[in-house]
Amino acid sequence: MLARIDSLGNPKNVLKNVVYDYDVLHRTSTPVVSLSNDDVSRLGVEEHGKSKVLRFESRFESGNLRKAVQTGPHEYDLILMPDVNSNRHHQWYYFEVSNMDSNASYIFNIINLEKHQSQYEHGMMPLMFSVLESENGHGCWMRAGSDIFYYRNNYVRKRHELYKARVHPGESNASWLMDGIIRFLTENTPSAAKLRKTYVIKIVPMLNVEGVVNGCHRCCLSNEDLNRKWKSPHPVLHPEIFHTKGMIAFCADVLKRPPYLYCDFHGHSAKKNIFLYGCSGQESYLSKDKDLIQNDSEFSTLSRLLEQYSLIFDQESSNCKIQRNKESTARITMWREFGVTRSYTMESTYCGFDTGRFKGTQININHLMDMGASVCTALSAL
Numbered sequence: 001m002l003a004r005i006d007s008l009g010n011p012k013n014v015l016k017n018v019v020y021d022y023d024v025l026h027r028t029s030t031p032v033v034s035l036s037n038d039d040v041s042r043l044g045v046e047e048h049g050k051s052k053v054l055r056f057e058s059r060f061e062s063g064n065l066r067k068a069v070q071t072g073p074h075e076y077d078l079i080l081m082p083d084v085n086s087n088r089h090h091q092w093y094y095f096e097v098s099n100m101d102s103n104a105s106y107i108f109n110i111i112n113l114e115k116h117q118s119q120y121e122h123g124m125m126p127l128m129f130s131v132l133e134s135e136n137g138h139g140c141w142m143r144a145g146s147d148i149f150y151y152r153n154n155y156v157r158k159r160h161e162l163y164k165a166r167v168h169p170g171e172s173n174a175s176w177l178m179d180g181i182i183r184f185l186t187e188n189t190p191s192a193a194k195l196r197k198t199y200v201i202k203i204v205p206m207l208n209v210e211g212v213v214n215g216c217h218r219c220c221l222s223n224e225d226l227n228r229k230w231k232s233p234h235p236v237l238h239p240e241i242f243h244t245k246g247m248i249a250f251c252a253d254v255l256k257r258p259p260y261l262y263c264d265f266h267g268h269s270a271k272k273n274i275f276l277y278g279c280s281g282q283e284s285y286l287s288k289d290k291d292l293i294q295n296d297s298e299f300s301t302l303s304r305l306l307e308q309y310s311l312i313f314d315q316e317s318s319n320c321k322i323q324r325n326k327e328s329t330a331r332i333t334m335w336r337e338f339g340v341t342r343s344y345t346m347e348s349t350y351c352g353f354d355t356g357r358f359k360g361t362q363i364n365i366n367h368l369m370d371m372g373a374s375v376c377t378a379l380s381a382l
Contacts, residue, residue, distance in 0.1 A: 020056035020068035039131050058095040065095035075107040085254050120150035159260035164204035167227045168218045169211030171267030173348045176365050178205050180372020207240050231328035252338045261342040262334045268347040272354045273314035274371050276303045277345040279335035280320035298341045305378035311357045
């Protein structure tokens with residue numbers, strides 16, 4: 001217990017050696033080692049050469065270990081899988097561990113057991129099956145372990161955010177906005193670290209790849225505007241939209257974690273400056289939307305923060321209108337179908353500025369990258 005408290009107080013002293021990752025193993029199709037309770041041939045075998053790192057496995061019936069991270073010489077943080085199609089019910093655990101040092105004591109911290117109370121607080125001990133004990137004639141499940149503690153941990157559910165660009169392939173200025181965001185988020189700065197700690201940020205930097213490769217301006221290869229297909233995307237004709245929307249639906253409907261903020265980056269051929277479109281029921285063409293209970297500050301705060309943190313953001317050109325001809329766009333689909341209050345489109349001029357510090361100048365790459373960084377700065381203040 002004291003070692004765990006020390007690790008929380010001194011995170012720089014904690015190892016972060018991932019020794020088992022089910023997701024990586026699944027994606028790379030690593031062959032599953034034949035597993036059984038008759039693993040006598042592995043007794044006494046150093047499975048990682050002379051390394052004393054434990055070997056974990058759970059790719060067998062009823063196994064549910066998702067990740068194991070070595071945090072100290074003999075200490076490991078374990079993350080369990082939730083029930084299928086759920087983000088809850090972290091209670092059951094079943095996994096194999098080998099390559100132990102018989103003279104060492106190991107600490108396992110299951111960090112996503114989230115119940116307020118447990119029988120572990122009242123003396124319950126984990127169950128263990130030992131191949132060695134089985135060979136010595138004690139082949140049964142037994143209670144094992146010492147210094148067993150159960151308490152609420154510092155595991156925090158993060159908010160999800162989604163950024164995407166280049167649904168219209170000719171709007172290359174959107175890529176430079178996204179470049180500014182990615183550079184900011186990957187910097188070794190306190191501001192970037194705070195955002196990475198607070199949010200799960202999903203980025204689709206180039207949605208309409210085939211349109212970009214083939215030099216298209218607005219459409220995909222089927223001559224359709226993909227940003228008008230979000231309401232009912234076809235899995236074959238519009239796979240980029242179909243699967244991106246499917247990911248969002250999974251987060252919202254299964255994980256019960258819809259995006260806290262969604263932003264789609266575009267270029268604008270008819271207007272100057274850089275501005276933001278949001279969604280307000282009070283500015284909708286549908287009368288029923290005006291009856292929705294909506295906190296204006298939730299969707300208007302971002303534009304006010306951008307005005308504060310950016311020298312080139314144009315608040316006057318921004319609005320939160322919901323128009324009939326925009327119903328099947330990503331911005332309105334996120335707002336209407338998934339309840340994403342902070343659903344935006346950021347528009348960047350192809351030309352230049354007619355207001356503010358840079359009035360009368362043509363827009364350039366540095367302006368766009370700075371605007372992307374300003375989005376992150378504003379996000380950290382939300």
